[in-house]
Every structure is written in C-alpha cells, then in structure tokens.
Amino acid sequence: MFNYSIIGTTVNSVLDKRRILANDKYPVKIRVTCNRVRQYFNTGISLNLDDWERLPNAKNSVLINDRKIVQMAFSHIANIVELLTKDDLFSFENLNIRLGKGIDSTLNVAYQSKIDNLTEDGKHNTSDFYKYSLRAVKSFGGQNIKFCSITVEWLKQFEKHLLSDKKSYTTISMYMRGLQAVINDGKKQGIIKAHQYPFGVGKYVIPQTAGRNIALTIKDIALIVRYECNTETECYYRDLWLFSYLCNGANIADICNLRFENIKRGNIEFYRQKTLAKSKVKKAVVAFITPAMQKIIDKWGNIRNSSTDYIFPILKGKETSLENRSVIKSATRSINHYMGKIGKNIGVGNISTYTARHSFATVLKRSGSNIAFISESLGHSDLKVTENYLASFEDEERQKNAFVLTDFSNVA
Numbered sequence: 001m002f003n004y005s006i007i008g009t010t011v012n013s014v015l016d017k018r019r020i021l022a023n024d025k026y027p028v029k030i031r032v033t034c035n036r037v038r039q040y041f042n043t044g045i046s047l048n049l050d051d052w053e054r055l056p057n058a059k060n061s062v063l064i065n066d067r068k069i070v071q072m073a074f075s076h077i078a079n080i081v082e083l084l085t086k087d088d089l090f091s092f093e094n095l096n097i098r099l100g101k102g103i104d105s106t107l108n109v110a111y112q113s114k115i116d117n118l119t120e121d122g123k124h125n126t127s128d129f130y131k132y133s134l135r136a137v138k139s140f141g142g143q144n145i146k147f148c149s150i151t152v153e154w155l156k157q158f159e160k161h162l163l164s165d166k167k168s169y170t171t172i173s174m175y176m177r178g179l180q181a182v183i184n185d186g187k188k189q190g191i192i193k194a195h196q197y198p199f200g201v202g203k204y205v206i207p208q209t210a211g212r213n214i215a216l217t218i219k220d221i222a223l224i225v226r227y228e229c230n231t232e233t234e235c236y237y238r239d240l241w242l243f244s245y246l247c248n249g250a251n252i253a254d255i256c257n258l259r260f261e262n263i264k265r266g267n268i269e270f271y272r273q274k275t276l277a278k279s280k281v282k283k284a285v286v287a288f289i290t291p292a293m294q295k296i297i298d299k300w301g302n303i304r305n306s307s308t309d310y311i312f313p314i315l316k317g318k319e320t321s322l323e324n325r326s327v328i329k330s331a332t333r334s335i336n337h338y339m340g341k342i343g344k345n346i347g348v349g350n351i352s353t354y355t356a357r358h359s360f361a362t363v364l365k366r367s368g369s370n371i372a373f374i375s376e377s378l379g380h381s382d383l384k385v386t387e388n389y390l391a392s393f394e395d396e397e398r399q400k401n402a403f404v405l406t407d408f409s410n411v412a
Contacts, residue, residue, distance in 0.1 A: 001056050001067075002074040006085050009034040011078045013070050015052045016040060024048060028070055030077045032095065039092050041099070043073040087190075093117050094189055107145040108138065110182050110191075122321030133178025136162065147186045148196060150179075155204040169207045176206040214355050215362035216348060221245065223346040225292075237338040239296045240312070240331075241356055248287040248377045249357030252332045256314045261307040263289070272379045285379040361386065 002013040009032065016029045025046040032039050045066045047055065054060075055067050080098045084090040096113040111134040118127035137145065140161045141154075155176070162172045180199050186192050198204050216224075224242065229235035244250050253273040262270050268287045287293075301311050310317065314331055315324065336352045343351035357378070364374050375386035 002071060002078075004074075004078040004081070006082055009081055009085060009090060011074065011081055013043075013074050014040075015047065015049070021046055026052070028052070028066075030070075030074050032077065032081060032092070034090065034092070037092070039095075041073070041077060043070050045069055084189075089188060094185070097185060097189065107141075107147055107150065107182060107186075108134070108143060110147075110186060111137070114182060114185070124322060124325045129174070130178050130182075133175045136167075136175045137179060139165075147183070147192045150183060150192075150198055152198045152204045155179075155198055159207070173207050180206065214352075214358050216351070216355060216359040218363055218366075220346075220348045221359065221363070223348065224342060224351075227342055227346060234338050234342070236300055237335045238342060239300060241335050241339050241351070241353065243293060243296045244353060245356040245360050246287070246290055246293045248285050248379070249360035250285070250287070251357065252335065252353050253328050254285075255312065256310075256328050256331060258311040259307065260304050260309055260311060262311070268293075283376075283379055285377070287377070 002011075004011040012031045012033075014029055014031045016027045016031075020026055023046070025048050028043045028045040028047055029040040030043060032041070047066065051058075051063060051066075055063055055070075058064055058067060077095075077099070080095060081090065084094055084098065093114065096117060097110045111130060115127050115130045115134065118124075118130065137158070140158050141149070159172060159176075162175065167175075183192070183197070183199065187194070187197055199206070224238065227238065229238060240252075240255065244252065244255060247255065247268060250270070251272070251274065254270055257273060258268065258270060262268050266289055268289055269284050271284055289297075297311060300313075302309050302313050315327055319327060332353055339351040339353075339355075343349055361374050361378060364377070365371070371383060371386055375383050378386060380386045
C-alpha cells in the first residue's frame with residue numbers, strides 16, 4: 001500500500017502472511033529490504049485478508065484509523081532510511097538504533113539493539129559480551145542513560161565503581177570496550193558530536209592489561225603427553241587439548257567445526273570462527289598434520305563417509321546456532337575440567353583451553369621461530385596481537401637474562 005525506494009533500499013507496508021494470529025488475522029508490518037536482506041517492523045495493527053484489500057480506500061472509521069497508524073509508522077521508518085542513506089550510514093543496525101528513540105535514543109536502547117541484532121545473526125558469544133557490558137553500565141548509570149551524559153568524568157567514576165565491586169582490570173577493560181563500541185555507533189549516527197566523544201588521548205583511556213604468563217614449557221607438554229589417564233573420558237579430553245595445541249592453538253569452536261574437507265595436502269586448513277565474520281580479508285590457518293595429530297584423529301575421530309563429515313563427533317550438523325554454541329561450550333567446560341585435574345596432578349597448575357593456544361605461540365617463540373610466522377600460524381590480523389600473547393614470555397626472558405649478567409659461577 002505504501003512504498004518508498006532509495007538507492008537500493010525499499011520500504012513497504014505489507015500484510016505479514018508468514019504467521020496467522022489467534023484471531024485469524026495477520027500483522028501489518030513495515031518491511032525494509034536492502035541487498036536482498038529483509039527486516040520487518042511492527043505497526044501494532046492486524047487485519048484479515050478482506051480488510052487489508054479494503055484498507056487503501058476504506059470509508060469505515062475503524063479502518064481509516066488503522067490506515068493512519070500504518071501510514072505514520074511507514075513515514076517514520078522511510079524518513080529514517082532516507083536520512084541514513086543520504087549520510088551513507090544505512091545499515092539495519094543503525095536503523096534499529098534510530099528507531100529506539102530517534103536522535104535522543106538512550107545508551108541502554110542502543111546497547112539492546114546491538115545485542116538483539118547480534119543474537120538474530122547467530123553471533124551469540126559477541127551478544128553475550130555486550131550483555132555483560134550493558135549489565136555493568138546499568139548497575140552504575142541506571143535504566144535510561146543519555147548518550148550526552150557519558151563524559152570523561154562519568155567514565156572515571158564508572159571505573160572506580162567497578163573496582164569497588166572487586167572487578168579486575170581485565171574485566172573493566174572488557175566492559176569499557178563494549179561501551180566504547182556503542183558510543184562509536186552513536187557518533188557515526190550523529191547522536192553525539194565529535195567534541196563530546198569521551199575516549200582517547202587526553203580524555204578517558206581504557207586500561208590495558210599485560211599478557212598473562214599461562215604458557216607451558218615443552219617439558220610441561222611432555223608431562224601431559226605421558227600422563228597416565230584414569231579413564232577413557234579423561235584421555236579423550238586430554239587428547240582434544242593436545243590436538244588444539246598441535247593444531248596451531250586452534251580454539252575449541254574451530255576444532256568442533258573441522259570437517260574432512262579441511263584436510264588438504266597433509267595440512268588442516270580452516271578459518272577461525274572467532275574472526276570469520278569480522279575480517280574483510282579472510283586468512284586461512286594452515287596446520288601441518290603431525291603423526292601425533294593423526295593418531296588423535298584415528299582414535300577419536302569419525303569414520304569418513306563424506307568430505308563434509310565432521311572430523312570429531314562433537315557436532316552433528318543439525319544444531320541451531322544456539323544449540324551449536326551450547327555444544328561447544330559444554331565441550332570446552334569438559335576439557336577445562338579434566339585438564340585442570342591433570343595440571344594439578346603433574347604439578348604445573350591450572351591448564352585450560354586458552355593455555356593450549358598460548359603455549360603453542362610461546363613454545364615456538366622459545367625455539368627461535370620468527371614472530372611473523374607465529375602470527376600467521378595463529379591467524380592473527382597483525383603482529384601487535386601476537387606480541388601481546390608473548391608479552392609475559394618477554395618479561396620472563398628479561399629476568400633470566402638479567403641474572404646472566406652477574407652469573408660468575410663458571411668464571412675461574
């Protein structure tokens with residue numbers, strides 16, 4: 001009934017026949033389409049098929065009122081689409097934020113819109129990241145925080161609030177990065193002006209945390225390999241951890257999603273699940289299949305019937321995005337549980353899935369491998385990320401070498 005189009009984006013009022021309501025009516029919605037992607041927005045009106053056909057020329061007072069409501073909803077959304085498109089800012093995420101409360105949208109609404117979009121896209125881990133950040137922000141600022149109230153002083157007080165709540169600087173950094181991302185969205189949309197932006201040099205700087213010294217030595221790895229497991233289950237999760245370590249420090253989501261088609265020319269080639277959607281340039285991680293890795297695949301892997309079969313029997317392939325995430329989290333928890341026990345038994349402290357990745361990088365560094373090769377093997381976007389992984393190793397090396405300067409034990 002109502003239609004609008006601008007540079008590849010269309011806005012239409014439609015009767016959403018995808019689902020019928022309990023009163024045998026269908027909801028009237030505003031549909032926005034861009035690059036063959038569609039989103040539907042409620043108008044609050046529902047009609048049967050006959051009333052929908054009559055609506056454009058209706059004389060009935062009830063239908064006239066319904067038409068006015070639909071037209072108002074359509075005009076509101078079309079106007080926002082037009083403004084965003086003319087400023088080269090159109091995206092469904094920006095549209096949803098603007099629809100929250102228009103130009104005066106609260107920080108809370110913007111956060112929730114981001115969370116909803118990420119959840120809808122199946123990016124549940126990233127969605128959780130913003131949920132935790134929003135929860136912390138609301139605990140300090142309340143339910144209706146204006147964008148303009150986020151000043152340098154506000155951020156400093158927020159940091160003090162988190163410290164008084166016994167939060168670590170690692171956690172504080174995580175919450176602040178989530179908040180900064182939402183503020184960045186607001187800045188792009190003109191909700192706040194450049195001079196109001198509170199982050200950066202001379203303003204509020206997010207606290208940085210040093211790399212954690214959690215890497216194992218090659219001797220520690222040998223103890224894990226030679227460890228006598230008490231049960232088959234313990235052995236299974238120990239071997240999955242070792243596979244992660246040997247497979248360029250692949251995280252558990254990557255391992256769960258490996259298929260036989262990822263095995264090419266004696267290597268395993270895959271894209272990291274964590275960065276696949278974020279990176280414009282897709283960098284494949286290539287790990288040489290060592291005899292130890294092949295032994296783990298032969299012992300615990302699926303029998304290959306098709307190239308699309310998963311290598312390990314963790315995922316079935318029919319899971320929803322939420323179920324997929326739940327299975328991976330369960331596998332990660334189990335590995336951490338058994339490796340924590342093994343670490344205690346062999347006297348090296350707590351071992352986790354993250355330890356495997358960090359150890360892969362650090363063992364290579366200690367062996368003299370080039371940092372560029374390590375960075376490429378890990379699938380990092382740049383060397384700075386890799387350097388942060390290896391920061392604790394550098395501290396350890398500095399301390400060791402400092403003592404060398406005064407080691408006179410072999411001096412005659």
